Amino acid sequence: MRKLLIGSTAAAAxxxxxxxxxxxxxxxxxxxxxxxxxxxxxxxxxNNDQTIRLLNxxxxxxxxxxxxxxxxxxxxxxxxxxxxxxGSKVRLEFDVERHDKYGRTLAGVFNASNQLxxxxxxxxxxxxxxVVGENRKFLPPVQAAHDExxxxxxxxxxxSIECTLPAKVAAASEALAxxxxxxxxxxxxxxxxxxxxxxxxxVAAKAAHDLLSAERDSEHSIIWAAYSTGEAASKLKALxxxxxxxxxxxxxxxxxxxxxxxxxxxAEEERKAAEAKxxxxxxAAEEAAAAAKKAADEAAAAEQARxxxxxxEAERLxxxxxxxxxxxxxxxxxxxxxxxPSNPYPGYTGPRCYAPGGKTxxxx
Numbered sequence: 001m002r003k004l005l006i007g008s009t010a011a012a013a014x015x016x017x018x019x020x021x022x023x024x025x026x027x028x029x030x031x032x033x034x035x036x037x038x039x040x041x042x043x044x045x046x047n048n049d050q051t052i053r054l055l056n057x058x059x060x061x062x063x064x065x066x067x068x069x070x071x072x073x074x075x076x077x078x079x080x081x082x083x084x085x086x087g088s089k090v091r092l093e094f095d096v097e098r099h100d101k102y103g104r105t106l107a108g109v110f111n112a113s114n115q116l117x118x119x120x121x122x123x124x125x126x127x128x129x130x131v132v133g134e135n136r137k138f139l140p141p142v143q144a145a146h147d148e149x150x151x152x153x154x155x156x157x158x159x160s161i162e163c164t165l166p167a168k169v170a171a172a173s174e175a176l177a178x179x180x181x182x183x184x185x186x187x188x189x190x191x192x193x194x195x196x197x198x199x200x201x202x203v204a205a206k207a208a209h210d211l212l213s214a215e216r217d218s219e220h221s222i223i224w225a226a227y228s229t230g231e232a233a234s235k236l237k238a239l240x241x242x243x244x245x246x247x248x249x250x251x252x253x254x255x256x257x258x259x260x261x262x263x264x265x266x267a268e269e270e271r272k273a274a275e276a277k278x279x280x281x282x283x284a285a286e287e288a289a290a291a292a293k294k295a296a297d298e299a300a301a302a303e304q305a306r307x308x309x310x311x312x313e314a315e316r317l318x319x320x321x322x323x324x325x326x327x328x329x330x331x332x333x334x335x336x337x338x339x340x341p342s343n344p345y346p347g348y349t350g351p352r353c354y355a356p357g358g359k360t361x362x363x364x
Contacts, residue, residue, distance in 0.1 A: 119142045169239065
């Protein structure tokens with residue numbers, strides 16, 4: 001019995017030793033040299049720099065020269081730099097396949113606090129679960145962290161981060177809701193503004209629709225990690241229905257804009273015609289008033305001239321000296337002839353001078 005126990009103990013120790021040896025053979029440690037991107041780090045192992053690709057997590061692209069920087073790619077890289085600063089010690093655990101097709105070492109990376117950094121990236125919403133070949137060892141903790149981020153609305157699940165799919169869907173929904181809640185347009189300019197609002201909302205909605213309806217296995221599939229297939233389908237249907245209604249409304253608003261513009265044009269023409277008529281009537285009235293004033297002024301001037309002439313004549317007459325009482329002219333004085341003396345000689349007319357011979361005479 002004792003022999004059996006001793007044998008069993010030895011066997012157990014042998015198995016345990018084998019497991020420890022196997023575990024040791026499937027793990028390693030090193031020092032962080034630098035972070036490449038959100039899921040890749042260079043680690044010095046036995047003074048040999050090795051590029052380590054974190055297993056079962058995928059972060060947005062930042063380094064591929066043939067692809068644009070993806071949403072939250074820089075943030076994922078920055079997080080990994082903070083989680084694994086240069087010079088820090090890390091423990092590496094490996095799975096079935098040790099290297100990928102690019103020659104990178106595939107591993108679970110544990111920091112000095114024994115945290116699986118692969119999962120912590122997903123917990124921040126900066127990475128999504130993925131499988132590389134037969135390597136699934138770290139998939140459960142990464143998946144659990146990813147679900148935790150989904151519930152918390154972190155990273156790729158955040159509606160507050162403009163580039164995420166939830167943010168795009170929320171922005172599209174808000175834009176459509178804002179357009180729907182706008183007051184009815186009563187002018188063509190207001191209808192035009194409403195049409196612009198609807199058009200902008202439709203652009204955002206259709207962009208979000210295209211993202212939701214795209215194939216999930218495309219090169220940008222990481223953005224769809226925010227929604228499950230069912231969630232994406234539900235949101236896609238709701239967004240499609242709203243887009244259809246919005247297209248109809250936009251066409252109605254455009255027609256309304258045309259109708260209002262035509263009515264405003266007609267009203268403007270009528271206003272201008274009324275203004276022209278009023279201006280013509282005003283001008284005619286002003287001309288008539290001017291003519292009447294001119295006639296009145298001329299009449300007043302004539303009356304004033306007449307009055308002035310009358311006043312001048314009156315003044316002239318007033319200044320004429322008053323006529324003196326008529327005094328008949330005195331008769332011309334004729335000195336009275338002296339009375340002839342009594343002629344003692346009747347018939348005597350005065351002395352007579354006789355011509356020689358005494359036959360003729362003249363008074364002397």
